[in-house]
Amino acid sequence: MPEFRQNFATKEWVIIATERARRPDTFRHSQRERKNPPPFDPQCPFCPGNEDKTPAAVFQINDDGGWALRAVPNKYAALAEDLGTQRTHEGLFLRAGGYGIAEVIIETPAHDQNPATMGRESIRNVVLAYRNRYTDISLHEKVELITVFRNHGSRAGTSLEHPHSQVIATPITPPHVRDQIYQARISYDTFGSCIYCDMLAEEIRQQERIIMENDNFVAYCPFASRSPFEARIIPKLHRGSFGNINDEEVNAFSHILQEVLKKIYTGLGDPDYNFIIRSAPVQDSNVKHYHWYTVIVPRLTTPAGFEMGTGIYINVSYPEQCARFLRELST
């Protein structure tokens, strides 16, 4: 029987469409375009030896053999650091200067790795780089919001095979983000608690959508998942901003992130995916009503006209079944 479910935090609705519902194992991805990339590609701008094809590193981690991770300005950035943020009208319409900071984190020298397959040290390097870049970029006066994300595979919007993440800082907090914070603030003003802490407590109480947990984080499939195998990783203690992640949390986060991605990689046959770290705007990093988390979205289905028109996603799987499938999978 189909049902609507409401996203507890944003108040958006989804439809769990049981007439079309598919068992989790039917989502196994048939084939990536290029399933087995080589460990080194001489044409790849991110492979070792091609450092001159990218701007100079703004952050780097070295190991015995050379660099282990490089963060570089995005050569094809959608925004530019030397622009302003001033608003100008064109008739009734509003423009703002294209100021922003866009960086690429080259996660490892190995062309054929990804977060599900790289070593424990490499995934920890990635999270350390996220923190370093987040912290550095947050010091820029004009930055309002910093988004850390990863696009894996062409269905997830990337054309570059070499393992990389991105950071984009904008001088604007957009409505999509502000509306979530607004809902969280209403809840805080009403109940005196963080809505994400409340949601997490409820997920832990119900248990059935939990994928795994460790001392600092819980991974689960949300009650109102928009698509099959949507997964979230959230700190157990109240934390407004990713920028304040401490050393212990870096270790715990990199571990649970890798474990969940391994489960998706193994269980679903290396599907394309996006993950995004949603963090409070820089000004709001210590607020009591917002809570950072990571959302992982395997790109297994295609949003169509109904989703675009209403914002209501039709999910053809049960989050409870997806969570159980991932929970019971050994990696």
Place this chain on the structure above:
Amino acid sequence: MPEFRQNFATKEWVIIATERARRPDTFRHSQRERKNPPPFDPQCPFCPGNEDKTPAAVFQINDDGGWALRAVPNKYAALAEDLGTQRTHEGLFLRAGGYGIAEVIIETPAHDQNPATMGRESIRNVVLAYRNRYTDISLHEKVELITVFRNHGSRAGTSLEHPHSQVIATPITPPHVRDQIYQARISYDTFGSCIYCDMLAEEIRQQERIIMENDNFVAYCPFASRSPFEARIIPKLHRGSFGNINDEEVNAFSHILQEVLKKIYTGLGDPDYNFIIRSAPVQDSNVKHYHWYTVIVPRLTTPAGFEMGTGIYINVSYPEQCARFLRELST
């Protein structure tokens, strides 16, 4: 130079990313999966002779040779008409009954046609069917919002080749829709005018993003287009709801809709696309602050982690160039 542009109606921002900007003619789509479908496919549930593979028609237009258009309940509907709308809590989380109406409009018996290639009479039939189904469905007590949309091609989320549109009625007006109406109402309360009428007047004054117009409608690429060749068709006179479209407007709308789709079909090589008719919720059909319109989104680029995280779309084309390209194209 990159810039932010604000959607006048919703207040969402987009980035026009000029470093990555591409000329309109580079978006030409290489190839559909199956470029030349046959005029008749015996396996297709929507082809003539297979009427028993769909539920019975709820609306039908006949011509000399048999049916010219059929509207049928969606056999694989995400929602069901025999369910309720009652809310129930599961702990803190909220569910609602999966009530809804989902129908498919089989636009023509010809398997190989689409709105860019079908005859004038056929596209008019399609719009007549939209109106008939909208009007009928709006009489159901529990219906709040009716969304008419079309998914063309697999990148747009459809697997069925036979030309068809869909109508889905929900018992909920979701935040994605409500937020737009809220912004429109604020503008109405402030300026005493419909924000869409204001926007249209500004587009007509500036001219550079107009694709074409007729007596009743204007087609244009919005100032803050989220993606290349996003196009909108809007009635010139204030109209809150598609459901009130009159006979003259049916003719004018079907004509301009077909002309714009022809331009996209010819100019971009039959790309996959979605179009959605955004109409006021049923209760609000006569409000002065909302205005129905159609948005056409060719699926030429892939939203990735940044778009999912922020709602800010990076558009690699200038709407002014896209509009000129479509305007100057003869069909």
